[in-house]
Amino acid sequence: MDIERFQEQLLRWFRQQKRDLPWRKDQDPYHIWVSEIMLQQTRVETAIPYYEKFIEQFPTVEDLAQAKEEEVLKAWEGLGYYSRARNLHQGVKEVREKYGGKVPDDKEEILKIPGIGSYTAGAILSIAYGKKEPAVDGNVLRVFSRLLNSFEDISKMKTKKIIEEKVKELIPDHAASDFNQALMELGATVCTPKSPLCLLCPVMDFCEGRKEGNQDQLPVKAKKKGQKIVYRVGLIMQKEGKVAFVKRPSDGLLANMWELPSLESENPLSNQEWQEKIKEEFGIELTLNQPWMTIDHIFSHLKWKLVIYRVDDSQPLANISKQSKNWNWMNQSEIEKLSFPKAYKQVIDLLWIE
DNA sequence: AAGTCGGGGGG
DNA sequence: CCCCCAGACTT
Numbered sequence: 299m300d301i302e303r304f305q306e307q308l309l310r311w312f313r314q315q316k317r318d319l320p321w322r323k324d325q326d327p328y329h330i331w332v333s334e335i336m337l338q339q340t341r342v343e344t345a346i347p348y349y350e351k352f353i354e355q356f357p358t359v360e361d362l363a364q365a366k367e368e369e370v371l372k373a374w375e376g377l378g379y380y381s382r383a384r385n386l387h388q389g390v391k392e393v394r395e396k397y398g399g400k401v402p403d404d405k406e407e408i409l410k411i412p413g414i415g416s417y418t419a420g421a422i423l424s425i426a427y428g429k430k431e432p433a434v435d436g437n438v439l440r441v442f443s444r445l446l447n448s449f450e451d452i453s454k455m456k457t458k459k460i461i462e463e464k465v466k467e468l469i470p471d472h473a474a475s476d477f478n479q480a481l482m483e484l485g486a487t488v489c490t491p492k493s494p495l496c497l498l499c500p501v502m503d504f505c506e507g508r509k510e511g512n513q514d515q516l517p518v519k520a521k522k523k524g525q526k527i528v529y530r531v532g533l534i535m536q537k538e539g540k541v542a543f544v545k546r547p548s549d550g551l552l553a554n555m556w557e558l559p560s561l562e563s564e565n566p567l568s569n570q571e572w573q574e575k576i577k578e579e580f581g582i583e584l585t586l587n588q589p590w591m592t593i594d595h596i597f598s599h600l601k602w603k604l605v606i607y608r609v610d611d612s613q614p615l616a617n618i619s620k621q622s623k624n625w626n627w628m629n630q631s632e633i634e635k636l637s638f639p640k641a642y643k644q645v646i647d648l649l650w651i652e
Numbered sequence: 653a654a655g656t657c658g659g660g661g662g663g
Numbered sequence: 664c665c666c667c668c669a670g671a672c673t674t
Contacts, residue, residue, distance in 0.1 A: 337669040344660065344668090378658025381672080415671045435669045455653075482669050491667060492663065522666085523655085551657070597658055640659065 304504050305470045305477065311500030312480030315487070317342075320350050325475075327401035327426035328359050328390075334418045335386050339379060342486065348377055359401070362387065363394040368635065371554060375637040380555060385413030403427045416462070424474040432465035433478040434458060437485025443517030444489060444507035452517045526600045529565065531572045532558035532642070533580070534590065534649070535609040535625075541649065542625040543636065551597070556636040558606070558645070559625055572605060580621060582609060595641035606645055 316322070319342065321333035332352060336345040352373050356362040362370070367387060374383035389411040393401055401422065402408040408419045420433035432438075439452040442461045450457040469477050488495045496508050507513050535542045543556045561572075561579055573584045590608040594601065628636070630650060638646055 334669070339658085339668055339670055341660075341668055376659080378660090379670090381657065382670090385671080413671065417670060421669070433669075436667075437669060479669085486669075519667090553657090595659095597656095599656065 299504060301468060304468065304501055305473070307500045308480045308484070309470070309473055309476055312476055312483055316479070316483055317487075320346060320353075325426050327403075327422055328362075329353060330422050330426045331389075331401060331414075331418075332356075332386065334421045335382050335413055336377065338382060338418070340377065344377070348374070359390050359393055359399045362390045363399075367554070368637070371637040372635065376640060376643065380553060380637075382413060384554070388412050389414065401426070403429065405429075405431060416458075420462075421478065424469075424478045428472075428474055430466065430469045430471070430474045432462045432469065433482070434462045434465055435482060435485075437482045437489070438465065438478075440491065440517050441481055441485045441489045444494070444513055445501070445505050447506035447510050447512055447516070449516070449518050451520055453520045523599065525596070525598075527603060528600055529563040529567060529603050529605075530560055531567075531576065531589075531605045531607060532560045532645070533576070533582070533607050533609055534558060534645070535582075537627060540627040540629050541633065542622075542627055543633070544624050544626065552639045555639050557638065557642045559621075566603070569605075572607070576607070584609065591645070593641055593644070595639075602641060604641055 321329055333345070333349055336349055336352070355369075355373055356365060365387070367384065370383050370387045371380060374380055377383075392411060393399060397407075402411075403423065403426075405419055405423060408414055408422060409416075414422070417433055417435050420431040421435075423429040423431040424433055436452075439458065439461060442448070442464060443450070443452055446464075448457075450460070452458070452461075465478075465481070484499070484501075488499050494513050496502055496505070496513055499505065499508075502508060505513070507516050533542070542559055544559050546552050546555050546557060548554055559580070561575055563575070567575065569587060569589065572589075573587075577583055584607055589605045591606045593604040593606070595604060596602075633646065
């Protein structure tokens with residue numbers, strides 16, 4: 299294959315067609331870093347407003363390193379995969395301490411930073427520093443699966459490593475940044491998961507997959523497993539204009555996020571059964587028979603079926619259980635500083651409307 | 653190698 | 664409903 303012609307056609311297309319994105323305004327390694335973390339498993343359109351606000355709030359490594367975790371999580375609220383925010387925060391602190399505030403330009407060093415894996419390392423090194431390192435994300439895996447007419451399972455690490463080697467051989471000497479971004483841009487806008495726009499593809503004549511008519515069968519990817527269902531109840535308790543919240547543990551699902559005091563069950567419970575459980579666990583006797591609202595919230599591998607009960611002011615909260623020592627009674631201005639997962643955020647926002 | 657970790661948009 | 668998204672980390 300004529301590598302130089304492949305590079306030329308791809309680069310020319312990218313330089314004409316590339317989208318105007320906020321993280322393409324400069325090559326500040328810290329800015330590229332923030333954008334790449336936000337873009338992990340996240341669509342470009344979703345990340346844009348978060349990126350702009352985040353950089354405005356934390357313009358430099360110093361600013362983010364000095365911030366409190368609460369502020370960082372608040373800036374990340376709604377984006378999902380919250381460990382990304384905590385790793386980024388931790389990583390920036392390490393860069394300030396170990397590297398004097400300068401993001402490492404060396405693959406081995408940058409890979410030691412929490413939250414930076416093989417893809418993100420390659421993206422920062424190539425985009426911010428112009429280094430010839432591959433940045434293989436889901437787009438590039440799909441593009442190369444089709445280019446090579448490969449039926450290897452792209453969800454396997456082995457396949458990813460093979461493609462990383464392949465990409466590394468193809469990176470032109472003085473255009474690593476544009477080349478890597480071009481491959482991703484191609485996957486995002488032309489070589490799409492469904493119904494690829496092959497007629498618009500700048501490297502159509504290199505594509506073995508299309509040559510064989512396999513573009514719609516590729517890439518091959520193992521199917522995901524089904525999701526478990528978790529049944530859950532949350533209580534809205536108000537006392538003197540304050541509402542009780544709890545902070546989730548520092549690891550696992552929605553780590554360090556806030557939520558309503560909640561109980562879980564592996565199997566579905568009737569309203570009456572929920573109320574009995576609430577009485578057992580919290581020592582609270584509900585006067586209402588119907589929940590205030592119900593919410594289905596879907597995560598990648600599990601689903602919450604969430605029932606919200608409201609405890610009005612007349613309800614005596616004197617003899618509530620010892621679990622209540624974990625409850626934090628917050629007024630409205632305090633609540634606005636906490637970060638909530640979407641499932642609870644939509645409930646909290648309704649509290650001030652009525 | 654397989655699970656875990658959010659949320660949203662498109663077909 | 665299903666899939667996938669500029670993936671990383673843990674076990």
